[in-house]
Amino acid sequence: MPSPWFKYASPAAFYPLAGRLIPIFWLLAAGFLLIGLYWGFFETPDQLGGTNPQKEYYRIIFIHVPAAWMSMWLYIVMVGWAAIGLVFNTRLSFMMANAIAPTGAIFTFLALWTGAFWGRPSWGTYWDWDPRLTSELILFFLYVGYIALHSAIDDTRRADRAAALLAIVGLVMVPVIFWSINCPDPNQCAALHQRSGLGRIDGNILFSMLMVTLGFWMYSFATAFTRLRGIILTRERETQWVQAVVSAEVPAGVRP
């Protein structure tokens, strides 16, 4: 049964589609980020909270929380493609997982880095072995491990399978990060991240956070698809269509 989903599961069909989508994702990313950052810096209060308020440094929230969300979401998506690749043995799925990993690692590092610079003024320390910090750090190592394991195995198909298994096992960290605040009263246990909910955040702050999250998401599509196109060309280099694409794109001036 012909369906567009199966049609675009072929690298040859997805390559041009990704090429057409990338500029759209760049535009969306720029738009959402501009709105989110403008709103975050100019339409939000200078302080967060009533008693013992957080001062201007709380504005790190507008990249910290979106980066942390993207780090978990991209991992879930990466594992999804890796699992589909393992079950159905589809080439493009593994390539997709490969293309997502570096962007996911960058957002994970960004969440940790911005968290350190938020922690210093609010908790008095750049780092603490708080459950959420620790589990996010492990997520970062999982991304790095996935990339390293994949590049350490020469046979691409074996590399795909081994790295996919590692990613799937590591998925256990995502719910751990998400629920790593089981400390209702910070006076009684050590949890620097406290329970929160979308409904308890000021509307303007929430709006900025969501806009930046959408911007990061669109950015992830753009970079992952760009990387995916490179992976497709490299892996399918023996095929006619790749040779036609490369011949058309490499400038004639470099011909010997």
Next chain:
Amino acid sequence: MMEFLNQGGYALFVWSSYGMALVLLVGEVVVLRRQQRTILARLGRLIRLGATGGKK
């Protein structure tokens, strides 16, 4: 303007965070573009080699 840059005295923390975000995200795009050019150039060479049967 100065007031905005100062961020209520927390400029170091706010701009270190946003600066790193800028560096990483822009850096990723720069690296990606470079990789893309390298891949195309390398595959182009391979294809030309194949077309001439390895002969110069």
